[in-house]
Amino acid sequence: MPRSFESARELILDNVRPLPVEQVSLAEAVGRILAEPVCAPWDLPMWDNSAMDGFAVRCADAVAGAELPVVATIAAGASGVGVEVRPGTAVRILTGAPTPAGCDAVVPYEATEMVAPERVRILEPPQVGDHIRLRGEDIRADSEVLHAGTCLRPAEINLLASLGLTGVRVHRRPRVAIVSTGDELVEPGTVPGPGQIVNSNGLALAAAVQQAGGEPLLLGIAADDRDSLRRRLAEGLEADVLISSAGVSAGDRDLVRVVLEELGVRQLFWKIDVKPGRPTAFGLRDGKPVFSLPGNPVSALLTFEEFVRPALRRMQGDAQPMRPMRHATLAGPVVKKPGRTLLLRVVLRQEGDRLLAESSGDQNTGITSTLLRANGIAILPAERGAFEAGEQVPVHEI
Numbered sequence: 001m002p003r004s005f006e007s008a009r010e011l012i013l014d015n016v017r018p019l020p021v022e023q024v025s026l027a028e029a030v031g032r033i034l035a036e037p038v039c040a041p042w043d044l045p046m047w048d049n050s051a052m053d054g055f056a057v058r059c060a061d062a063v064a065g066a067e068l069p070v071v072a073t074i075a076a077g078a079s080g081v082g083v084e085v086r087p088g089t090a091v092r093i094l095t096g097a098p099t100p101a102g103c104d105a106v107v108p109y110e111a112t113e114m115v116a117p118e119r120v121r122i123l124e125p126p127q128v129g130d131h132i133r134l135r136g137e138d139i140r141a142d143s144e145v146l147h148a149g150t151c152l153r154p155a156e157i158n159l160l161a162s163l164g165l166t167g168v169r170v171h172r173r174p175r176v177a178i179v180s181t182g183d184e185l186v187e188p189g190t191v192p193g194p195g196q197i198v199n200s201n202g203l204a205l206a207a208a209v210q211q212a213g214g215e216p217l218l219l220g221i222a223a224d225d226r227d228s229l230r231r232r233l234a235e236g237l238e239a240d241v242l243i244s245s246a247g248v249s250a251g252d253r254d255l256v257r258v259v260l261e262e263l264g265v266r267q268l269f270w271k272i273d274v275k276p277g278r279p280t281a282f283g284l285r286d287g288k289p290v291f292s293l294p295g296n297p298v299s300a301l302l303t304f305e306e307f308v309r310p311a312l313r314r315m316q317g318d319a320q321p322m323r324p325m326r327h328a329t330l331a332g333p334v335v336k337k338p339g340r341t342l343l344l345r346v347v348l349r350q351e352g353d354r355l356l357a358e359s360s361g362d363q364n365t366g367i368t369s370t371l372l373r374a375n376g377i378a379i380l381p382a383e384r385g386a387f388e389a390g391e392q393v394p395v396h397e398i
């Protein structure tokens with residue numbers, strides 16, 4: 001019995017675990033996923049400071065037209081300790097510098113004019129608190145600022161660095177072995193002879209693994225015979241994850257599943273009610289996930305996207321292994337066979353406040369040009385057959 005699209009993905013996600021933890025420097029941490037929460041060792045900002053270049057004043061003195069002697073200057077990087085805005089005075093201050101004692105507002109240069117070398121006239125009087133960034137207003141000391149499972153983007157790297165960290169604990173990236181199977185395959189760079197085709201799946205899947213945060217290990221081509229398959233697949237089982245392409249449909253020579261079983265892989269399912277990607281198989285060897293994807297490049301890439309990518313994200317500890325699901329309006333009618341979820345290649349475009357999903361063209365599995373044109377996948381539920389223009393369908397961007 002083929003599995004439903006949803007239950008296949010659930011079963012896969014239930015059977016993969018985050019990999020062990022390692023320390024990486026912040027310089028290499030973008031795209032990695034935090035294995036442990038991070039607490040702030042100090043407040044941010046660390047002290048009250050000026051948001052503008054201007055003058056630190058007391059509002060009571062800084063009325064319109066007031067002239068105040070400038071008694072000191074606090075530059076960025078200066079501690080400001082010992083400097084005070086005494087009644088009737090002003091202190092020149094630069095953006096980011098600590099505000100001095102006595103000051104309750106900063107007047108930007110533009111709201112003042114100099115009437116003598118060290119004498120400033122207030123043109124626009126400030127309100128209490130103007131242009132002062134308060135200690136801890138952004139981040140409080142001891143608060144949990146990043147949770148385990150967070151994917152580190154430049155914004156998170158910025159925060160971690162400003163909290164004084166130089167490295168973080170993240171889950172290891174999965175090493176993903178890729179084996180392409182088929183007698184007809186020749187490696188890229190070779191002109192195929194009669195009946196031969198280029199092993200494009202190897203590099204395509206390696207690229208997809210990289211984008212998902214994994215480290216691809218390209219193991220080349222296995223011929224459609226037991227010995228060749230056994231050698232390559234056994235080598236692939238040394239990695240954290242094994243992906244093979246082709247050799248899983250009902251053909252006489254589709255030996256991949258047979259050989260995997262001989263190598264100790266326990267098959268959890270074969271065949272999913274999804275188009276494309278029906279012959280996809282999934283198994284485990286000592287807890288390591290093994291994906292057998294169909295050979296058609298479109299099927300291989302779409303099944304990677306829907307089934308392998310979420311698993312690789314979870315192995316890296318991602319709290320949200322699935323891409324965000326959105327809703328889009330179908331631009332035209334779609335007819336499909338009931339009983340299989342259709343992964344429709346679509347062009348997504350915003351039209352006013354609507355996100356429109358239009359079929360990218362010929363949806364046959366052998367057509368790669370419509371995958372090139374697509375920037376989204378619409379997931380059309382198995383039980384339905386006909387969809388009308390204007391219906392809302394779940395989509396995600398690819």
Ligand SMILES: Nc1nc2c(c(=O)[nH]1)N[C@H]1C(S)=C(S)[C@@H](COP(=O)(O)OP(=O)(O)OC[C@H]3O[C@@H](n4cnc5c(N)ncnc54)[C@H](O)[C@@H]3O)O[C@H]1N2
Binds near residue numbers: 246248277293
């Ligand atoms: N009698 C049946 N025939 C087929 C069935 C079925 O259920 N019963 N399923 C069809 C479906 S759906 C698919 S998808 C394919 C999947 O077959 P395999 O995974 O066994 O793959 P192959 O038949 O070896 O190849 C399919 C197609 O893809 C090309 N290919 C294979 N490897 C690569 C590669 N590394 N790089 C680029 N292209 C590759 C191959 O030449 C074929 O054109 O089976 C249907 N048949």
Ligand code: MOO
Binds near residue numbers: 275277
């Ligand atoms: O399931 Mo196959 O992947 O439709 O072409």
